[in-house]
Amino acid sequence: MQKWRATRRLLLNSYSSKSRFDHPRSNPISDHSTTISRSSSGFESWTSRIHYRHFATAMIQRNPLFSTLNSDDINYFKGILGEKNVIEDEDTLLFANTDWMRKYKGSSKLLLQPRTTQEVSEVLKYCNSRRLAVVPQGGNTGVVGGSVPVFDEVIINVGSMKQVISFDKVSGVLVCEAGCILENLVSFLDNQGFIMPLDLGAKGSCQIGGNVSTNAGGLRLVRYGSLHGTVLGIEAVLANGDVLDMLGTLRKDNTGYDLKHLFIGSEGSLGIVTKVSILTPPKLSSVNLAFLACKDYSSCQKLLFEAKRRLGEILSAFEFLDNESLNLALNHLEGVRNPLPPAMHNFYVLIETTGSDETYDKEKLEAFLLRSMEGGLISDGVIAQDINQASSFWRIREGVPEALMKAGAVYKYDLSLPVETMYNLVAEMRTKLGNSAKVIGFGHLGDGNLHLNISTPQYDDAILAQIEPFVYEWTSKHRGSISAEHGLGLMKANMIFYSKSRETVQLMASIKKLMDPNGILNPYKVLPHSIVSYS
Amino acid sequence: MKIMVAVKRVIDYAVKIRVKPDKTGVETQNVKMSMNPFCEIALEEALRIKEAGMASEVVAVSMGPAQCVDTLRTGLAMGADRAIHVDATGPLYPLSVAKLFKALVELEKPGLLILGKQAIDDDCNQTGQMVAGLLGWPQGTFASKVVLDKEKQLATVDREVDGGLETLCMDLPAVITTDLRLNQPRYATLPNIMKAKSKVIKKYTPQELNVEIKSDLEVLQVTEPPKRKAGVIVSSVDELIDKLKNEAHVI
Numbered sequence: 001m002q003k004w005r006a007t008r009r010l011l012l013n014s015y016s017s018k019s020r021f022d023h024p025r026s027n028p029i030s031d032h033s034t035t036i037s038r039s040s041s042g043f044e045s046w047t048s049r050i051h052y053r054h055f056a057t058a059m060i061q062r063n064p065l066f067s068t069l070n071s072d073d074i075n076y077f078k079g080i081l082g083e084k085n086v087i088e089d090e091d092t093l094l095f096a097n098t099d100w101m102r103k104y105k106g107s108s109k110l111l112l113q114p115r116t117t118q119e120v121s122e123v124l125k126y127c128n129s130r131r132l133a134v135v136p137q138g139g140n141t142g143v144v145g146g147s148v149p150v151f152d153e154v155i156i157n158v159g160s161m162k163q164v165i166s167f168d169k170v171s172g173v174l175v176c177e178a179g180c181i182l183e184n185l186v187s188f189l190d191n192q193g194f195i196m197p198l199d200l201g202a203k204g205s206c207q208i209g210g211n212v213s214t215n216a217g218g219l220r221l222v223r224y225g226s227l228h229g230t231v232l233g234i235e236a237v238l239a240n241g242d243v244l245d246m247l248g249t250l251r252k253d254n255t256g257y258d259l260k261h262l263f264i265g266s267e268g269s270l271g272i273v274t275k276v277s278i279l280t281p282p283k284l285s286s287v288n289l290a291f292l293a294c295k296d297y298s299s300c301q302k303l304l305f306e307a308k309r310r311l312g313e314i315l316s317a318f319e320f321l322d323n324e325s326l327n328l329a330l331n332h333l334e335g336v337r338n339p340l341p342p343a344m345h346n347f348y349v350l351i352e353t354t355g356s357d358e359t360y361d362k363e364k365l366e367a368f369l370l371r372s373m374e375g376g377l378i379s380d381g382v383i384a385q386d387i388n389q390a391s392s393f394w395r396i397r398e399g400v401p402e403a404l405m406k407a408g409a410v411y412k413y414d415l416s417l418p419v420e421t422m423y424n425l426v427a428e429m430r431t432k433l434g435n436s437a438k439v440i441g442f443g444h445l446g447d448g449n450l451h452l453n454i455s456t457p458q459y460d461d462a463i464l465a466q467i468e469p470f471v472y473e474w475t476s477k478h479r480g481s482i483s484a485e486h487g488l489g490l491m492k493a494n495m496i497f498y499s500k501s502r503e504t505v506q507l508m509a510s511i512k513k514l515m516d517p518n519g520i521l522n523p524y525k526v527l528p529h530s531i532v533s534y535s
Numbered sequence: 536m537k538i539m540v541a542v543k544r545v546i547d548y549a550v551k552i553r554v555k556p557d558k559t560g561v562e563t564q565n566v567k568m569s570m571n572p573f574c575e576i577a578l579e580e581a582l583r584i585k586e587a588g589m590a591s592e593v594v595a596v597s598m599g600p601a602q603c604v605d606t607l608r609t610g611l612a613m614g615a616d617r618a619i620h621v622d623a624t625g626p627l628y629p630l631s632v633a634k635l636f637k638a639l640v641e642l643e644k645p646g647l648l649i650l651g652k653q654a655i656d657d658d659c660n661q662t663g664q665m666v667a668g669l670l671g672w673p674q675g676t677f678a679s680k681v682v683l684d685k686e687k688q689l690a691t692v693d694r695e696v697d698g699g700l701e702t703l704c705m706d707l708p709a710v711i712t713t714d715l716r717l718n719q720p721r722y723a724t725l726p727n728i729m730k731a732k733s734k735v736i737k738k739y740t741p742q743e744l745n746v747e748i749k750s751d752l753e754v755l756q757v758t759e760p761p762k763r764k765a766g767v768i769v770s771s772v773d774e775l776i777d778k779l780k781n782e783a784h785v786i
């Protein structure tokens with residue numbers, strides 16, 4: 001636990017974050033304010049006061065059918081898990097109740113840390129029989145309010161389940177417990193000469209169980225595909241305590257419905273993932289990274305088109321950010337410098353290649369870039385000459401979410417859109433909001449995934465009203481998805497219809513009902529409140 | 536004035552070093568190699584001196600196997616005007632490198648020789664001092680600031696020493712070795728990478744430079760440092776004091 005906190009603190013860039021929440025009991029997620037102060041022993045000391053007002057969902061009522069926790073419950077849990085793993089400590093709970101963006105806050109009084117699948121099963125079985133609602137929590141880095149309680153749900157964190165169970169060097173199949181932190185798996189595999197097929201900015205804190213539950217995309221999806229392809233098996237515990245052993249390690253297995261896919265991306269609403277088996281690619285020795293400038297969005301697009309053809313087999317990431325994003329990173333992250341000074345360009349692209357032949361790959365990349373520069377697609381660029389330089393380029397792209405957090409309040413949208421029209425939304429949003437907010441666009445261009453972020457000094461309902469439902473309508477009109485990779489969580493549970501038909505959502509609700517009849521697993525999230533009825 | 540800069544190819548700073556199972560050295564197969572960070576700083580300093588109009592040419596020099604050319608290309612892409620590769624297989628120890636530099640200095644006649652204070656692979660921190668000794672040139676090692684006076688042909692070098700800064704003033708030609716805080720090296724831009732492709736890399740062998748590569752050192756064994764033991768969490772201050780007294784015997 002301490003370690004888990006420590007790593008998360010690290011991610012928050014060593015704030016000593018003392019947050020004070022004052023909010024009316026009856027409506028825990030709306031309308032509260034917090035003071036975040038950074039330790040004054042640092043270089044700068046700042047205090048920002050962000051008033052947060054709840055977004056996206058109208059008033060939610062606590063489901064009256066859920067029980068409230070009593071001392072018998074706590075004693076029962078202590079009997080299963082031992083004193084130490086039943087946590088009622090206020091500081092720890094404050095942390096577990098608050099999401100990464102400090103935007104959503106629940107008021108859970110209990111955090112449980114099971115150490116085995118059996119313990120998860122016993123805990124869930126009890127909660128189900130008592131109708132105690134639970135929220136599965138991993139590294140708590142989710143950005144849609146899915147990982148924290150809405151009211152008093154019991155938080156279950158499998159962070160203590162962090163063993164690697166097996167690794168097969170021939171097939172590259174890794175089997176591990178769900179609480180393994182992504183970065184630890186990366187280090188483990190590095191020693192074996194393999195890599196994880198996914199990589200994301202939150203790797204120091206997020207757990208593989210959380211990644212699977214959100215179907216996290218990240219920086220390498222363009223090369224290795226989504227977790228629906230790389231996850232080969234899952235062990236999960238259902239609401240009634242039943243353990244589903246689907247922990248296969250086979251690449252091909254067409255025996256009936258492939259139910260593991262239900263747990264990939266269902267955000268803890270169908271079960272708790274306890275083990276994962278995942279196909280990992282070998283680590284190739286030659287990795288190159290270029291940080292490039294483009295004069296307009298259309299050049300970025302053409303560059304992507306060309307890169308897919310000319311770098312094909314070695315292309316491993318294609319990311320973009322606009323100049324507002326770079327500015328934020330330069331202004332808010334320590335030690336970050338502009339790789340292409342002194343001019344500011346309109347757009348920046350990171351192209352990473354991964355291959356097996358250093359000389360060949362480098363020549364290929366250089367030839368491609370020089371050609372693109374002559375053709376006017378690139379206006380300037382640098383190629384990392386060592387790993388340190390590569391890390392500092394990645395730090396810029398990966399650090400944008402963190403920079404946004406430091407800049408104040410942020411409204412985040414994670415959209416899948418056709419690449420051609422993607423950036424028009426950013427431009428339209430800028431026109432709409434004028435000087436009242438900073439609108440930035442960055443993301444996984446290679447996957448057609450835009451992270452539209454709107455940054456303001458503090459949360460403001462008037463701004464929100466200008467953004468929503470506009471963003472969702474726009475996305476729907478262009479047949480995009482309102483959640484490319486972050487999930488729906490609490491933030492977008494009611495917005496699902498912008499991307500899915502009524503019939504589809506109805507079937508989802510039936511599946512939910514079948515697997516979790518009492519609705520105790522991560523209530524109020526993922527599915528629209530109107531459709532999930534409780535009885 | 537011409538500036539000569541030493542550029543060493545080493546295992547990348549960020550790579551985790553693995554000792555070969557037979558303990559004869561460290562694994563370099565399929566391992567990312569890059570320019571020694573202190574050499575990058577040395578090259579950056581040379582380029583800044585040239586850009587300030589105090590030098591006319593920067594020559595990067597690397598010694599070792601054929602792949603050193605890749606490292607030299609990086610140096611040329613950063614802005615060096617041309618490069619020299621001394622093609623030598625087998626281990627090169629600081630004294631041999633210093634002798635090779637002496638020979639090159641006699642050929643090229645630079646007014647300033649800049650090296651990193653050490654290479655991050657063997658951490659010798661000897662080459663700069665040795666070559667200054669062999670040439671009979673003054674040396675400013677561990678430089679954190681370098682100021683040249685073109686008229687008087689002087690170099691003023693700040694060096695970080697225990698408890699403060701020491702400022703040395705020396706006549707040119709001189710040898711300077713660079714510390715970490717001297718500057719922040721530039722990146723290799725695409726236009727410069729393109730230009731570097733047509734720059735010349737001249738090759739010499741140690742024989743051509745009349746240097747015999749030998750060493751009085753013999754490596755017996757390379758081993759990993761002992762693994763750090765896991766710590767223990769004590770449950771009370773009393774227990775801590777007890778352990779410090781009776782187990783660690785430090786109080």
Ligand SMILES: Cc1cc2nc3c(=O)[nH]c(=O)nc-3n(C[C@H](O)[C@H](O)[C@H](O)COP(=O)(O)OP(=O)(O)OC[C@H]3O[C@@H](n4cnc5c(N)ncnc54)[C@H](O)[C@@H]3O)c2cc1C
Binds near residue numbers: 199206208267269522
């Ligand atoms: C800096 C930063 C960068 C990010 N970059 C990316 C990115 O590039 N791509 C991307 O897709 N996402 C990104 N994210 C968000 C991403 O969703 C999470 O980082 C990650 O996948 C969630 O893992 P976690 O362990 O933190 O889960 P949490 O945040 O704790 O939980 C997320 C959801 O999964 C559920 N859950 C967690 N563990 C389990 C479990 N064992 N069983 C069942 N349900 C569970 C929770 O209930 C919740 O609904 C980023 C976040 C941050 C802070």
